[in-house]
Amino acid sequence: MLKFDEAAIKTDVDETLALRGQVEQDVAQIVKEGYENLFLVGIGGTYAVAEEMMAYLKGHSKINVYVENAADLIAEGNTKLGEKSIMVITSATGNTPEMTEAVLYGKERGAKAMGFVDVADSPLAKVTDILYSCRGGAYLKLLIILLAFMKEAGEFADYSKFYNQMKHLGDGLVSVQKAADHKAKAFALAHCDDDMHYIVGGGSLKGAAYSYAMCYMEEMLWMRTKSISAADFFHGTLEIIDRDCNVTLFKGEDGARTQAERVERFLPRICKNVTVFDTAEYPMAGIDGEFRDILTPMVMAAIYARISIHLEEAKKHPMDIRRYYHRLDY
Amino acid sequence: MLKFDEAAIKTDVDETLALRGQVEQDVAQIVKEGYENLFLVGIGGTYAVAEEMMAYLKGHSKINVYVENAADLIAEGNTKLGEKSIMVITSATGNTPEMTEAVLYGKERGAKAMGFVDVADSPLAKVTDILYSCRGGAYLKLLIILLAFMKEAGEFADYSKFYNQMKHLGDGLVSVQKAADHKAKAFALAHCDDDMHYIVGGGSLKGAAYSYAMCYMEEMLWMRTKSISAADFFHGTLEIIDRDCNVTLFKGEDGARTQAERVERFLPRICKNVTVFDTAEYPMAGIDGEFRDILTPMVMAAIYARISIHLEEAKKHPMDIRRYYHRLDY
Numbered sequence: 001m002l003k004f005d006e007a008a009i010k011t012d013v014d015e016t017l018a019l020r021g022q023v024e025q026d027v028a029q030i031v032k033e034g035y036e037n038l039f040l041v042g043i044g045g046t047y048a049v050a051e052e053m054m055a056y057l058k059g060h061s062k063i064n065v066y067v068e069n070a071a072d073l074i075a076e077g078n079t080k081l082g083e084k085s086i087m088v089i090t091s092a093t094g095n096t097p098e099m100t101e102a103v104l105y106g107k108e109r110g111a112k113a114m115g116f117v118d119v120a121d122s123p124l125a126k127v128t129d130i131l132y133s134c135r136g137g138a139y140l141k142l143l144i145i146l147l148a149f150m151k152e153a154g155e156f157a158d159y160s161k162f163y164n165q166m167k168h169l170g171d172g173l174v175s176v177q178k179a180a181d182h183k184a185k186a187f188a189l190a191h192c193d194d195d196m197h198y199i200v201g202g203g204s205l206k207g208a209a210y211s212y213a214m215c216y217m218e219e220m221l222w223m224r225t226k227s228i229s230a231a232d233f234f235h236g237t238l239e240i241i242d243r244d245c246n247v248t249l250f251k252g253e254d255g256a257r258t259q260a261e262r263v264e265r266f267l268p269r270i271c272k273n274v275t276v277f278d279t280a281e282y283p284m285a286g287i288d289g290e291f292r293d294i295l296t297p298m299v300m301a302a303i304y305a306r307i308s309i310h311l312e313e314a315k316k317h318p319m320d321i322r323r324y325y326h327r328l329d330y
Numbered sequence: 331m332l333k334f335d336e337a338a339i340k341t342d343v344d345e346t347l348a349l350r351g352q353v354e355q356d357v358a359q360i361v362k363e364g365y366e367n368l369f370l371v372g373i374g375g376t377y378a379v380a381e382e383m384m385a386y387l388k389g390h391s392k393i394n395v396y397v398e399n400a401a402d403l404i405a406e407g408n409t410k411l412g413e414k415s416i417m418v419i420t421s422a423t424g425n426t427p428e429m430t431e432a433v434l435y436g437k438e439r440g441a442k443a444m445g446f447v448d449v450a451d452s453p454l455a456k457v458t459d460i461l462y463s464c465r466g467g468a469y470l471k472l473l474i475i476l477l478a479f480m481k482e483a484g485e486f487a488d489y490s491k492f493y494n495q496m497k498h499l500g501d502g503l504v505s506v507q508k509a510a511d512h513k514a515k516a517f518a519l520a521h522c523d524d525d526m527h528y529i530v531g532g533g534s535l536k537g538a539a540y541s542y543a544m545c546y547m548e549e550m551l552w553m554r555t556k557s558i559s560a561a562d563f564f565h566g567t568l569e570i571i572d573r574d575c576n577v578t579l580f581k582g583e584d585g586a587r588t589q590a591e592r593v594e595r596f597l598p599r600i601c602k603n604v605t606v607f608d609t610a611e612y613p614m615a616g617i618d619g620e621f622r623d624i625l626t627p628m629v630m631a632a633i634y635a636r637i638s639i640h641l642e643e644a645k646k647h648p649m650d651i652r653r654y655y656h657r658l659d660y
Contacts (some may be wrong), residue, residue, distance in 0.1 A: 044565025058396075059407035071561035076533055076585040077389035098561075196526070196554060203406055214558070214566035222570055224526060226556045228544070231401035231428075234660065235374025236544035239653050240552055255406040266660040270653075323569050323600075330564060330596040 001181055003309050009177065010170030012136035016116075017166055019132045020144050026114065026130050027148035036084035037064035038149065039106065040142065043071060043098050046090050048211035049138040052297040053146060055204040059255060061150050070102035083110030088145055090115050090138040094122025103127045116141040139297050140169075158290070165287045169298075172284025176302040179282050181310075184303065187248075187275055188310030194246040197223060198237070200263055201249075201300075202230025203256025208300045212250075216308045220319040223311075230259035234266075241271050251278040252296035253289075277303050331511055333639050339507070340500030342466035346446075347496055349462045350474050356444065356460050357478035366414035367394035368479065369436065370472065373401060373428050376420050378541035379468040382627040383476060385534040389585060391480050400432035413440030418475050420445050420468040424452025433457045446471040469627050470499075488620070495617045499628075502614025506632040509612050511640075514633065517578075517605055518640030524576040527553060528567070530593055531579075531630075532560025533586025538630045542580075546638045550649040553641075560589035564596075571601050581608040582626035583619075607633050 040050035050067045057065050066080055073081075081087075087106045091099055094117040103113045104127055114130035116138075125131055132141070150156040191197070197217060201209030206229040213225035228237045230249075241247060247267060251260040267274045279292070279299040287295070312319045324330070370380035380397045387395050396410055403411070411417075417436045421429055424447040433443045434457055444460035446468075455461055462471070480486040521527070527547060531539030536559040543555035558567045560579075571577060577597060581590040597604045609622070609629040617625070642649045654660070 044562050047562065047565075055402075055406060059409065062409045069559065069561040071589055072385075072533065072536075072559070072586065075561075075589050076385060079389065079392045096565075203402065214562065218570045219566040220569075224556070224570060226554070229399065229402070231399040231405075232374050232377065232544065234655075235377075235426075236549040239550075239655060240548045240554060242653075256402065259401055259405050262660065266658075269658065269660075323572075325564075325569060328596075328599065330592065330599075 001178065002313060004177065006174050009174050013140065013170040013173065015134040016136040016140050016144065017169070019134060020148075020163065022132065023144050024148050024151075027145065027152060030086060031149070031152045034084065035086050036082070037066060037080055037086075038146075039078070039081060039085055039087045039111070040065060040067045041070050041073060041087050041089050041099070041102050041106075043069055043096060045211050045215040046138050048207040048215070049090070049142060049297070051207035051210070052139060052204045053142045055206065055256070056254065056294050057146060061153070061155050063149055063153055063155075068102070070096075070098040073102045074098065074105050081106055081109055081111055085111035087111055087113040088115050088142065089113060089124070089128065090117070090141045091122075091124050092118045094119045094124035096124065100124045100127055114145065137298065137301060139301065143294065162291055165291065168284060168286030172287055173298065173302045175284060176282040176299055177306055180277075180303040180306045183277075184306035185310040187307055188314045191246055192311055192314035195224060196246065197225045198241065198245060198247045199225060199227040199250065200230055200233050200247065200260075201227065202259035202263075203252060203254040204297050205250040205252045205254070205256070205260070205300055206230070208297050208304070209250050212304045216304065219322070219325065220308065221311050221315060221317055222323075230256060230263050233263055238266075241267070243270070243272050245271055246273050247271055247275070249274065249276045250300055251276055251280070252300060253279050253292040254296045255293070279303070331508065332643060334507065336504050339504050343470065343500040343503065345464040346466040346470050346474065347499070349464060350478075350493065352462065353474050354478050354481075357475065357482060360416060361479070361482040364414065365416050366412070367396060367410055367416075368476075369408070369411060369415055369417045369441070370395060370397045371400050371403060371417050371419050371429070371432050371436075373399055373426060375541050375545040376468050378537040378545070379420065379472060379627070381537035381540070382469060382534045383472045385536065385586070386584065386624050387476060391483070391485050393479055393483055393485075398432070400426075400428040403432045404428065404435050411436055411439055411441055415439075415441035417441050417443040418445050418472065419443060419447070419454070419458065420471045421452075421454050422448045424449045424454035426454065430454045430457055444475065467628065467631060469631065473624065492621055495621065498614060498616030502617055503628065503632045505614060506612040506629055507636055510607075510633040510636045513607075514636035515640040517637055518644045521576055522641055522644035525554060526576065527555045528571065528575060528577045529555060529557040529580065530560055530563050530577065531557065532589035532593075533582060533584045534627050535580040535582045535584070535586070535590070535630055536560070538627050538634070539580050542634045546634065549652070549655065550638065551641050551645060551647055552653075560586060560593050563593055568596075571597070573600070573602050575601055575603060577601055577604050579604065579606045580630055581606055581610070582630060583609050583622040584626045585623070609633070
């Protein structure tokens with residue numbers, strides 16, 4: 001398989017999971033000291049991941065959780081952010097100025113920051129009070145922190161069962177990538193030169209559609225996209241879709257599956273260029289169906305990792321190159 | 331001026347403002363009975379308006395306010411929605427099934443619904459506990475309700491001063507439309523056939539950019555768009571912008587103005603096809619600068635009303651026609 005590093009996928013997952021004990025201790029300490037609310041702060045891709053997480057949390061947890069885009073937080077403020085707030089962050093490079101500024105903004109108001117920054121001596125890492133450092137995807141990192149808070153609040157009864165099964169997660173995500181590769185390649189070959197990609201995702205996959213369109217297709221592959229939530233698809237964007245428009249639907253196993261099904265039923269009546277990527281087609285051995293809800297964004301990320309790699313090859317556009325990002329100051 | 335009904339603009343504003351006394355009474359009663367939180371529930375355009383309102387509220391009010399897309403609320407739920415919740419809604423037709431379902435979903439959980447529905451015998455109006463009915467824009471309707479809650483919470487000290495000046499709002503919005511007409515027409519003539527429109531908006535204009543792109547350009551004019559927040563513009567979308575890309579920036583007078591300025595400074599380095607619509611260029615006589623923050627979405631809506639009308643003419647595409655919406659069942 002093209003550019004496929006099975007060992008790296010597993011290592012990323014397992015190194016993140018290995019930090020769970022430390023996260024649990026730190027969260028228990030925070031709960032003991034008392035906190036009022038959590039702020040999931042991100043920007044670009046990490047903002048999208050925070051939105052993915054929030055789509056689950058708002059229906060399942062009574063903890064006061066707010067999602068903030070780092071740049072918006074600095075510009076507009078938030079009355080709920082204060083001494084009893086915990087900012088939860090993730091970052092790969094730790095080098096995004098807005099994130100460091102947002103954390104400093106919160107700390108000036110008495111809040112604490114906890115989270116994962118891959119590069120431990122980066123500007124963001126240096127201002128993070130409770131720091132974990134490892135490679136790997138942002139969603140699992142957020143999930144570990146948030147589930148620890150939910151466990152402390154008595155909200156996630158199957159906590160032990162869940163983590164017993166998470167030893168299969170690395171293998172599971174490898175198997176998803178393998179199983180999705182053929183379809184991802186066919187999609188890339190068929191659509192790499194399309195002049196526009198519409199990406200529809202609902203629930204926790206609204207963030208996935210947003211991120212895939214913006215961080216992968218636009219930023220790394222210089223392709224034109226519009227992402228739209230399944231909820232709002234019928235309230236505007238549908239009118240621009242015609243027979244030949246390229247529409248991709250991200251379908252998950254969360255509460256919003258019915259919304260994706262509605263889009264899926266409708267589209268073939270007006271469009272002959274629809275591709276559906278459905279996480280349900282990619283089981284992970286050893287992981288029960290009851291946990292597919294909160295794992296939906298990770299399964300979809302494994303699927304679109306393969307799409308990106310094949311688009312990179314089909315377009316002969318290395319994903320590492322940037323026109324402006326980190327090349328110009330702005 | 332093309333399709334310009336000055337009297338209708340003023341009537342819409344004044345009829346909405348005339349309901350303020352009733353809103354204040356009802357809100358005072360709710361506060362007296364006790365409530366825990368407010369849910370701004372919308373879908374499509376009304377969801378975008380709720381986001382516009384929220385961009386202000388989160389930095390200025392300590393009231394617990396949540397924004398929900400009606401379809402997402404039904405699909406995913408929200409643990410904060412309960413007996414002490416007030417759902418705040420607006421709708422023109424009252425005929426959007428997801429909105430009625432969302433209100434019923436909330437009422438089953440003990441919540442109350444209050445809000446504006448133009449058509450008083452519509453399905454949505456019939457399930458709304460506290461109903462106001464008049465024509466006019468959604469933002470002012472939400473604003474009147476939310477400011478009444480803020481006043482009760484002692485959060486909007488200049489309440490009387492604000493409404494003393496609101497007698498000038500109708501005339502003010504007329505003057506904005508008149509002043510913006512020439513630029514809007516030039517924009518429409520120059521860009522009506524562009525194959526893609528990027529619309530950037532920050533803060534309360536993130537929702538405006540979203541709504542303008544989706545509800546006007548896509549739905550009513552069948553134009554391809556991508557809207558993006560000023561906050562995330564630098565975290566993906568910028569890479570797809572090159573010399574000839576058509577980029578429109580919505581610049582307001584709210585907290586996020588600095589973010590828009592950052593985009594405005596950067597764009598000319600990589601693009602020669604940038605148009606900035608800045609609410610600050612359109613004063614409204616009799617209304618102080620201190621209130622331009624919360625009026626920013628209304629000023630921008632007055633500006634883009636003129637853009638739409640000139641695009642309609644330039645494209646010879648009547649805005650009333652729909653391919654699918656209310657033509658097919660889905």
